[in-house]
Amino acid sequence: MVAKTDPQRGAHGVSLLAVERGTPGFTRGRRLEKVGLKANDTAELFFDDCRVPADNLVGTENEGFYHLTANLPRERLSIAVVAVAAAERILATTLEYARTREAFGRPIGSFQHNRFLLAELDTEVTIARTFVNHCVLEYNAGRLTVADAAKAKWWTTELQTRVADRCVQLHGGYGYMLEYPVTRAWLDSRVQTIYGGTTEIMKESIGRSLGL
Numbered sequence: 001m002v003a004k005t006d007p008q009r010g011a012h013g014v015s016l017l018a019v020e021r022g023t024p025g026f027t028r029g030r031r032l033e034k035v036g037l038k039a040n041d042t043a044e045l046f047f048d049d050c051r052v053p054a055d056n057l058v059g060t061e062n063e064g065f066y067h068l069t070a071n072l073p074r075e076r077l078s079i080a081v082v083a084v085a086a087a088e089r090i091l092a093t094t095l096e097y098a099r100t101r102e103a104f105g106r107p108i109g110s111f112q113h114n115r116f117l118l119a120e121l122d123t124e125v126t127i128a129r130t131f132v133n134h135c136v137l138e139y140n141a142g143r144l145t146v147a148d149a150a151k152a153k154w155w156t157t158e159l160q161t162r163v164a165d166r167c168v169q170l171h172g173g174y175g176y177m178l179e180y181p182v183t184r185a186w187l188d189s190r191v192q193t194i195y196g197g198t199t200e201i202m203k204e205s206i207g208r209s210l211g212l
Contacts, residue, residue, distance in 0.1 A: 001045075002064055011065045016058035025050030036187035072197070073149035077135055079196045080149075083156035084132050086192075087125050087163040090185045094118070094167040097182075114170060121163050128156050147209035154202035157192035164189040 006013030019026050029044030059067045095118060098109030108114055135152045138144040164186040168175035171182050178184060193199045 002068070005064075006062050009062065013062050014064040015061050016064040016067055017052050018056045018058055019047075019050065019052055020056070023050060023052065035190060036184070037191060073144050073146055074139065076149040076153035076196050076202075077132075077139055077144065079192065080132050080135065080152035080156040083153075083160040083189075083192055084125065084128050086185060086189060087128065087156070087160045090160075090164050090167050090182060090189075091118075091121055091125055093181055093185075094170055097171060108170065117166060117170070121166060124159055125163065128159050132156060145209070147206050150197070150202040150205040153196060154193070154199045157189075158199060160192055161189045 001017055001019050002014050003017050004013060005015040025048045027046045027048070029046055032042045032044065034040075034042060058064075095109070098114060098118060099107055101108050103111075109118065132152055135144055135148055138148065164182070167182050168186045171180060174180050175182055175186075197205075
């Protein structure tokens with residue numbers, strides 16, 4: 001957890017602490033109901049006169065903010081990797097559906113509008129994969145910049161939500177049924193543009209890198 005260890009210093013006065021299960025004063029509340037990602041537990045945490053041993057300090061005291069931001073490019077890159085992989089999977093599922101689902105005596109993928117839409121999505125996903133692969137190589141070489149990580153995060157997560165939304169539409173009424181993978185992927189995708197830094201925060205970061 002992040003705690004204020006020197007409140008007068010603002011962001012320069014927070015530290016990271018490991019709070020272990022069973023620590024007096026630390027309790028977990030109800031499990032929160034999310035729109036998607038049902039397999040991931042998210043719960044309220046409560047701290048009531050909770051005392052944590054000094055040995056549970058993670059990193060250096062009052063440098064928690066720097067510890068957190070130092071790993072932001074890696075975190076955002078990992079979200080981008082998930083976004084591209086999810087978009088590819090959603091698209092593959094929808095392509096198979098478009099080849100086999102018939103309307104008016106022919107596969108729905110054979111209609112020009114649908115064929116063009118799928119061609120656009122496939123192109124965008126391919127471009128996103130190419131840039132993310134570039135960012136992975138840059139990260140492995142120790143050269144991934146904050147700005148490029150932000151570009152990858154916001155672009156791929158917005159793409160993931162767009163691909164999911166369009167693919168739900170192509171499934172028609174079936175796309176609104178939870179028994180279909182595309183529907184669950186649509187629900188899971190929405191949070192991607194929020195956690196790890198919202199799309200708006202990513203654009204702010206990129207803008208600052210441009211000297212604006």
